[in-house]
Amino acid sequence: ETGVTQTPRHLVMGMTNKKSLKCEQHLGHNAMYWYKQSAKKPLELMFVYNFKEQTENNSVPSRFSPECPNSSHLFLHLHTLQPEDSALYLCASSAISRRGDNEQFFGPGTRLTVL
Amino acid sequence: QKEVEQDPGPLSVPEGAIVSLNCTYSNSAFQYFMWYRQYSRKGPELLMYTYSSGNKEDGRFTAQVDKSSKYISLFIRDSQPSDSATYLCAMSVVRLQGAQKLVFGQGTRLTINP
Numbered sequence: 001e002t003g004v005t006q007t008p009r010h011l012v013m014g015m016t017n018k019k020s021l022k023c024e025q026h027l028g029h030n031a032m033y034w035y036k037q038s039a040k041k042p043l044e045l046m047f048v049y050n051f052k053e054q055t056e057n058n059s060v061p062s063r064f065s066p067e068c069p070n071s072s073h074l075f076l077h078l079h080t081l082q083p084e085d086s087a088l089y090l091c092a093s094s095a096i097s098r099r100g101d102n103e104q105f106f107g108p109g110t111r112l113t114v115l
Numbered sequence: 116q117k118e119v120e121q122d123p124g125p126l127s128v129p130e131g132a133i134v135s136l137n138c139t140y141s142n143s144a145f146q147y148f149m150w151y152r153q154y155s156r157k158g159p160e161l162l163m164y165t166y167s168s169g170n171k172e173d174g175r176f177t178a179q180v181d182k183s184s185k186y187i188s189l190f191i192r193d194s195q196p197s198d199s200a201t202y203l204c205a206m207s208v209v210r211l212q213g214a215q216k217l218v219f220g221q222g223t224r225l226t227i228n229p
């Protein structure tokens with residue numbers, strides 16, 4: 001295990017539902033990330049949190065709403081999603097080093113299916 | 116043009132073969148180059164990283180970076196069935212403070228046949 005856990009591992013939801021994805025890291029890191037992994041596409045960075053402050057929003061639609069209450073927990077709130085949002089959502093965390101070579105540790109992901 | 120290009124494969128080779136995986140990129144500002152391995156139903160895990168140009172070796176794995184050609188490679192010697200996975204290249208611009216923004220290739224699915 002990498003020290004990054006994600007729940008749930010699988011989620012099926014309708015387009016009108018509201019659900020949340022949870023990520024927790026046990027590594028003492030200060031940066032956390034959300035990525036989207038779709039078939040036949042590269043991993044796409046969605047959001048970055050640095051010391052609980054959002055530092056990156058990669059033009060993500062507002063139906064995805066991140067929350068970082070502390071440096072160990074990260075949530076992704078979902079509402080009125082579209083079928084094309086079906087994907088594997090990966091959470092990652094990293095330490096902050098002055099050199100910039102901050103290895104990102106990934107969780108196992110949440111497989112989301114939107115009907 | 117995508118910032119990072121990687122042939123998605125699939126690539127299938129016999130056990131013991133030498134495997135070569137490659138990525139090209141367009142952003143000359145990239146300084147850190149990484150290879151991640153992702154097994155089925157798992158998240159990616161860092162396999163190797165290199166800073167700037169040159170080679171780096173770790174056991175059966177060798178990573179090469181040629182910044183003049185904007186080309187990086189991962190070589191796997193004496194490949195094993197346990198090496199079967201998707202291999203993702205990733206790159207970033209050096210950021211001295213703050214979180215690191217990685218740009219990934221599409222990933223190459225590799226199968227090593229016993």
